[in-house]
Amino acid sequence: MQFKSQAVAKPYFIAAIGLFVGQILFGLILGLQYVLGDFLFPAIPFNVARMVHTNLLIVWLLFGFMGGAYFMIPEESETELFSPKLALAMFWIFLVAGALTIVGYLTVPYATLAAMTGNNLIETMGREFLEQPLPTKLGIVVVALAFLFNLTMTMLKGKKTAIAMVLMIGLWGLAVFFLFSFYNPVNVVLDKFFWWWTVHLWVEGVWELILGSFLAFVLIKTTGVDREVIEKWLYVIVTLTLISGIIGTGHHYFWIGTPEYWQWWGSIFSALEPIPFFGMTVFAFNMVNRRRREHPNKAAVLWALGTGVMSFLGAGVWGFLHTLAPVNYYTHGTQITAAHGHMAFYGAYAMVNLMMISYAMPILRGRAANSNKSQVLEMWSFWLMTIAMVFITLFLTAAGILQVWLQRVSDTPLPFMVAQEKIQLFYWMREWAGVAFLIGLIVYITSFFVGGEEEKAK
Amino acid sequence: MSESSPITNQAAASTKRLPGDLAIWFFIMAEMVAFAVFFSAYAFTRAGHVEMFNLYQQTLDRNLGALNTVLLITGSWFIVLAVQAAHRDDQKAISRNILLGFLCGGGFLAVKIIEYSAKFGAGISMSTNTFYMFYISLTFFHFMHVILGMVILAVLWFQSRKGVYGSHDANGLESGAAYWHMVDLLWIVLFPLVYVMR
Amino acid sequence: MINILKNPAHRAWLVLMIATGMTWYLGEVGAAGTWAIVAMLAIAFVKGRLVILDFMELREAPMMWRVLLEGWLILVSSLILLAYWISLK
Numbered sequence: 001m002q003f004k005s006q007a008v009a010k011p012y013f014i015a016a017i018g019l020f021v022g023q024i025l026f027g028l029i030l031g032l033q034y035v036l037g038d039f040l041f042p043a044i045p046f047n048v049a050r051m052v053h054t055n056l057l058i059v060w061l062l063f064g065f066m067g068g069a070y071f072m073i074p075e076e077s078e079t080e081l082f083s084p085k086l087a088l089a090m091f092w093i094f095l096v097a098g099a100l101t102i103v104g105y106l107t108v109p110y111a112t113l114a115a116m117t118g119n120n121l122i123e124t125m126g127r128e129f130l131e132q133p134l135p136t137k138l139g140i141v142v143v144a145l146a147f148l149f150n151l152t153m154t155m156l157k158g159k160k161t162a163i164a165m166v167l168m169i170g171l172w173g174l175a176v177f178f179l180f181s182f183y184n185p186v187n188v189v190l191d192k193f194f195w196w197w198t199v200h201l202w203v204e205g206v207w208e209l210i211l212g213s214f215l216a217f218v219l220i221k222t223t224g225v226d227r228e229v230i231e232k233w234l235y236v237i238v239t240l241t242l243i244s245g246i247i248g249t250g251h252h253y254f255w256i257g258t259p260e261y262w263q264w265w266g267s268i269f270s271a272l273e274p275i276p277f278f279g280m281t282v283f284a285f286n287m288v289n290r291r292r293r294e295h296p297n298k299a300a301v302l303w304a305l306g307t308g309v310m311s312f313l314g315a316g317v318w319g320f321l322h323t324l325a326p327v328n329y330y331t332h333g334t335q336i337t338a339a340h341g342h343m344a345f346y347g348a349y350a351m352v353n354l355m356m357i358s359y360a361m362p363i364l365r366g367r368a369a370n371s372n373k374s375q376v377l378e379m380w381s382f383w384l385m386t387i388a389m390v391f392i393t394l395f396l397t398a399a400g401i402l403q404v405w406l407q408r409v410s411d412t413p414l415p416f417m418v419a420q421e422k423i424q425l426f427y428w429m430r431e432w433a434g435v436a437f438l439i440g441l442i443v444y445i446t447s448f449f450v451g452g453e454e455e456k457a458k
Numbered sequence: 459m460s461e462s463s464p465i466t467n468q469a470a471a472s473t474k475r476l477p478g479d480l481a482i483w484f485f486i487m488a489e490m491v492a493f494a495v496f497f498s499a500y501a502f503t504r505a506g507h508v509e510m511f512n513l514y515q516q517t518l519d520r521n522l523g524a525l526n527t528v529l530l531i532t533g534s535w536f537i538v539l540a541v542q543a544a545h546r547d548d549q550k551a552i553s554r555n556i557l558l559g560f561l562c563g564g565g566f567l568a569v570k571i572i573e574y575s576a577k578f579g580a581g582i583s584m585s586t587n588t589f590y591m592f593y594i595s596l597t598f599f600h601f602m603h604v605i606l607g608m609v610i611l612a613v614l615w616f617q618s619r620k621g622v623y624g625s626h627d628a629n630g631l632e633s634g635a636a637y638w639h640m641v642d643l644l645w646i647v648l649f650p651l652v653y654v655m656r
Numbered sequence: 657m658i659n660i661l662k663n664p665a666h667r668a669w670l671v672l673m674i675a676t677g678m679t680w681y682l683g684e685v686g687a688a689g690t691w692a693i694v695a696m697l698a699i700a701f702v703k704g705r706l707v708i709l710d711f712m713e714l715r716e717a718p719m720m721w722r723v724l725l726e727g728w729l730i731l732v733s734s735l736i737l738l739a740y741w742i743s744l745k
Binding site for chain 3: 474475476477483487490491494497498501502504505508512520521524527528531532534535537538539541542632635636639640642643646647649650651653654655656
């Protein structure tokens with residue numbers, strides 16, 4: 001570790017992995033509820049399990065981003081973190097707030113939770129992904145501001161590299177667009193319109209900058225390719241992301257009551273969104289092929305290549321599948337969306353966090369790379385989780401195609417629940433693929449506790 | 459178009475080079491794909507509404523459109539001259555030609571604003587009908603590219619005043635120039651397609 | 657005059673100006689239908705190719721880039737032609 005204060009990243013990474021486990025467990029419960037509707041009812045109803053599954057995802061990814069940023073910014077700026085104490089304090093605040101929120105979801109009916117937490121002051125709750133009670137939302141803003149303040153001050157006193165700048169733009173964007181979660185107009189069209197400014201502009205906008213910058217950082221470290229070359233790629237990817245992603249928001253505006261031209265704008269620009277992801281794939285492979293040295297941390301390089309490929313497949317290809325308005329007319333809100341969501345989040349954001357953790361954790365634990373034994377195990381977990389996710393996606397896609405056919409395209413369309421029963425087989429297969437994913441995750445965690453001869457820290 | 463003979467081809471093989479940076483070409487291709495999709499969307503949608511498109515196309519100002527073509531082509535030409543000046547190290551000519559190219563871009567924007575204010579003043583918007591939706595979308599998207607191109611030219615101009623470009627290194631200038639030519643190329647297709655062809 | 661035209665950029669500019677005038681003129685006389693469309697597309701193609709080869713200076717560039725850019729021009733013109741052909745039927 002080059003700077004002592006980078007150590008604050010460690011608790012963030014540990015919390016991220018812990019919450020990741022929680023997310024997967026709730027995913028399995030949820031998957032089972034698709035086929036056994038009353039499983040765990042009334043203790044954990046479907047809507048609560050779903051909320052916990054998606055909220056845990058968002059929170060663990062945020063923990064991962066924060067940990068990664070705390071690790072990366074001091075090293076890029078070549079200076080200690082402005083205030084490690086503030087970073088640790090924010091860690092505990094965020095963790096406690098997150099835990100309390102989940103406990104709230106699980107123990108109190110949602111309406112009661114809303115009444116208890118002052119939702120009548122500013123009505124922000126009840127919208128998908130932004131279900132958090134008001135105090136949690138405010139907590140997120142405080143944590144994000146303190147986090148950004150800390151990193152910005154660090155950068156101001158140190159070097160300002162291009163990849164650190166891209167990361168900071170991504171993180172500032174993340175905070176700014178979250179503010180739209182406080183804006184909840186009564187008009188349902190406007191509500192949805194701006195809701196996407198948080199949701200879409202996060203995952204198909206500023207988060208991609210974070211992804212690109214993390215990827216660039218790890219590639220510089222592990223391949224030894226000139227920073228100039230890597231920065232050039234990053235600039236191109238960032239520009240393409242912003243051009244396609246910002247106007248691409250329109251692919252959510254097809255059927256919510258917005259003017260018709262959004263069908264054109266949304267289709268055309270979101271059809272271009274795969275291009276920056278493809279750029280990232282080419283980027284990762286190109287840099288690894290041109291590597292100037294063999295980094296001992298092979299697992300981190302594998303994650304980097306993996307995120308390059310899987311983000312393109314999940315976000316790019318599976319997104320494109322249903323992004324054109326005439327196609328989306330049939331597929332909107334079906335299991336096709338779920339298939340895309342699973343592989344995109346895993347391929348882009350889960351994997352890039354796992355890559356950062358894979359690169360940084362050994363260093364934080366005082367070695368350049370884990371022992372060969374540990375790395376072999378980690379690579380096993382990579383393949384297990386990735387292949388399991390590919391199958392989850394394929395089964396959901398099959399379920400989705402069948403659903404679209406039975407419920408929407410057919411001359412004699414079936415009601416929703418009847419169609420759901422016809423696709424149970426795919427839900428069962430998806431659930432088993434989910435179990436394989438959990439096994440992969442257990443292997444992943446085990447790899448942290450495997451000893452053996454480690455690479456010395458330099 | 460003269461094609462080089464095989465012999466000179468071999469001799470030229472070692473000197474074959476892509477002007478400007480690889481990254482900018484990647485970017486240009488992506489942009490051109492976006493416009494290609496937009497152009498085809500226009501053409502194929504028109505096939506379903508020929509009468510409407512033909513009717514409202516008549517309301518567009520072809521003279522201003524043609525004037526804008528002239529401005530962009532001339533602007534592009536000045537930038538080629540700037541690159542040529544860089545290769546013979548004529549510092550003054552580099553800056554002067556970039557500035558002239560920039561002014562042509564400014565002229566384009568001014569003409570476009572006159573055109574837009576007439577249309578918007580008449581109460582036309584993207585929701586008026588499909589033809590106007592495409593007309594405004596395509597020209598406005600291109601308009602934004604002219605602005606971006608001018609920002610790039612402005613950077614090139616400041617750099618050229620510092621004497622950054624010359625026969626030793628024209629990479630940055632060539633990269634910006636390539637982008638500016640793309641803006642021109644796109645308009646060359648857009649103008650006949652939206653304003654004239656029927 | 658001959659000397660000036662030795663510079664491919666000047667030559668290209670002159671041709672581009674004339675071609676723009678032709679497109680404008682076709683619009684003024686209200687040319688429509690198959691031949692007008694083909695003529696305008698042909699003019700646009702020649703103009704685009706000049707920009708690619710003489711302005712972007714891809715004449716001496718690696719083959720791949722010439723193919724990509726000129727291919728784009730061919731693709732776009734063909735798609736437009738196809739769409740207009742459908743509309744004339």
